[in-house]
Amino acid sequence: MKLRHRDDVTEYERKNLFYLLAISALYTLGLSMSNIFVNIFLWKQSHNIELLAVYNISIYLTQLFIFIIAGKWVKRFDRVIILRVGIILISLFFIGLLSLGSHASSFYVLLGAILGAGYGFYLLAFNVLTFEVTEPHTRDYFNSTMGTLQSIAWMIGPLFAGYLITVLSGFKGYLTIFFLSFLLFLLAVITSIFLERRRTSGQYIIRRAIQERKENPNWYRMMNAHFLQGFRDGVFLFAVGLWVFMITDREMTIGIYNFIYAGGSLLVYQLLNRWLKPSKRKRFIFIGSVALYIAVIWIIYANTAVDLYIYGMMIGLSFPLFFAPFMSISYDVIGQARNARDYRVEYVVFKEIILNFGRVISLVLFWLGLQYFHEIQWLRYSLLLFGLGYLFAMLQIRKIE
DSSP, X not given: OOGGGOTTSOHHHHHHHHHHHHHHHHHHHHHHHHHHHHHHHHHHHHOOHHHHHHHHHHHHHHHHHXXXXXXXXXXXXXHHHHHHHHHHHHHHHHHHHHHHGGGGGGGHHHXXXXXXXXXXXXXXXXXXXXXXXXXXXXXXXXXXXXXXXHHHHHHHHHHHHHHHHHHSOTTHHHHHHHHHHHHHHHHHHHHGGGSOOOOOOSOOOTHHHHHHHHHOHHHHHXXXXXXXXXXXHHXXXXXXXXXXXXXXXXXXXXXXXXXXXXXXXHHHHHHHHHHOOGGGHHHHHHHHHHHHHHHHHHHTTOOSXXXXXXXXXXXXXXXXXXXXXXXXXXXXXXXXXXXXXXXXHHHHHHHHHHHHHHHHHHHHHHHHHHTTSXXXXXXXXXXXXXXXXXXXXXXXXXXXX
């Protein structure tokens, strides 16, 4: 049901939900145009998967570091300002790519660190704002609508970027999409001006969230689930796009693949907007996690563009079934934790630390695997191994009361 037709949502809540969704849409569109292609850009310069693994490790390690040291800043300062700092740092990353051009692969650790810092500040603030702006009765709507907007962005962004890269010679297409992404992040900063400023009072006590893990079984299981989510995502967020490019050697294939994936997601998010209820969340998570692993088995045998497009549709239809209810349960568990009103920042920060710790662990294991296996062989093995993350996360979620 649309928010304007609901009596239990105030005009103040509607406004903040709208602006937060708008920022998310601009951020996702900017990211969708360039994120996959940054890895391809570095791959074409170096032809070195180890370099890409270390680049992605630097992103998530820096992100983890930001969550650890900057959590207190989110509680001490306005979260909207922290959000802007994150987007500005991501913009600086793209300025760096534009400036370095064909020499970017020589500075991959520094670039990864800048991007990771930007992600850290943005996601830290955005997740706290999401918890504050949404309520249990608007959470499913928000996550489904955000998923819909993100799906539209992922339909438009990679397809448009793939087309530009194809028609512009050399690295001109890459540099053009990096510049357009920079402009979209700039728009996200401008949109954040209209978001209500938010501060919290009190001390920053992260040990409250750590202690809750020992005392609250639901919180313990939810943190295990987030670690397992990160364990899958760390490798999958870059390896699948690289795998698609390595099979076809065409950027346009990546664009079409993402268009199909996002189109399937858009359809499912629209259906979830109507069907997703708290009582059905675990059922959807089970279906989504099983279907996603079946898709992994499909892609390791893929050797044509058509195979990849089928995989794109499989995960497009499956991922929302897992992700939308998963995030709703996560925020509900935070909301039910002890003194959640006073320690909501600490709970969100700790969740993000656990998630990114899972990502770093998976990427380090991926890098270690490259020392012992042939690249293509290890890519297949790693997708099977790290793809289990969501299945084990689902088993943790099923135990939450």
